[in-house]
Amino acid sequence: MLSEASQWLADDHAALDEGLSQLRKALDASDVAVSHARLDLFWARLAVHIRAEHLHLFPAVMNGLRDMNADHLVAPTLKQGRLAIRRLRADHDFFMHGLARAIGILRDLSKAGNEQTIVAGTSTVRDIIIEIEKRLVIHNELEESQIYRWAKTILNKQEQADLATLINAELANRPPRFSPEAWSNR
Numbered sequence: 366m367l368s369e370a371s372q373w374l375a376d377d378h379a380a381l382d383e384g385l386s387q388l389r390k391a392l393d394a395s396d397v398a399v400s401h402a403r404l405d406l407f408w409a410r411l412a413v414h415i416r417a418e419h420l421h422l423f424p425a426v427m428n429g430l431r432d433m434n435a436d437h438l439v440a441p442t443l444k445q446g447r448l449a450i451r452r453l454r455a456d457h458d459f460f461m462h463g464l465a466r467a468i469g470i471l472r473d474l475s476k477a478g479n480e481q482t483i484v485a486g487t488s489t490v491r492d493i494i495i496e497i498e499k500r501l502v503i504h505n506e507l508e509e510s511q512i513y514r515w516a517k518t519i520l521n522k523q524e525q526a527d528l529a530t531l532i533n534a535e536l537a538n539r540p541p542r543f544s545p546e547a548w549s550n551r
Contacts, residue, residue, distance in 0.1 A: 375508075384410060397486075417535035440519045
């Protein structure tokens, strides 16, 4: 079982997966405007998710591992925690850089009038998204099977409650350009 904060983050993974599915459909149709809008929303949602992990979850887990005593037989070592978080941060960088590249391509395509250029460009973006999606599947599994579970085992009840409050506030802190409806409808 996951802590409340970790469950919200795992649920957000599912919402992000749905956003990717909608993005792929728009890319398959070579619809630049819809693809751009869906990619922008996905990028923003993923950035908010990553921000919550970087600002709150990862530090809480690392602090918990530093403060661990012999009673925590099911927790990883501090070194294992550092390695896992380092890998997750590298994935986050990969996602954000890839999405920035894809946004740039779609932005350029919105000015293109040539259908062949649009089809080629959306195909390039689709390839970028597929690479991100492949890595995201492995990344999410690592988070959900390790980091999210560790938060439940190494943090006390009050620390878990505090983390849940912080994660919930961070996930609700969307960029101003997105309406509540657009954000919740994914």
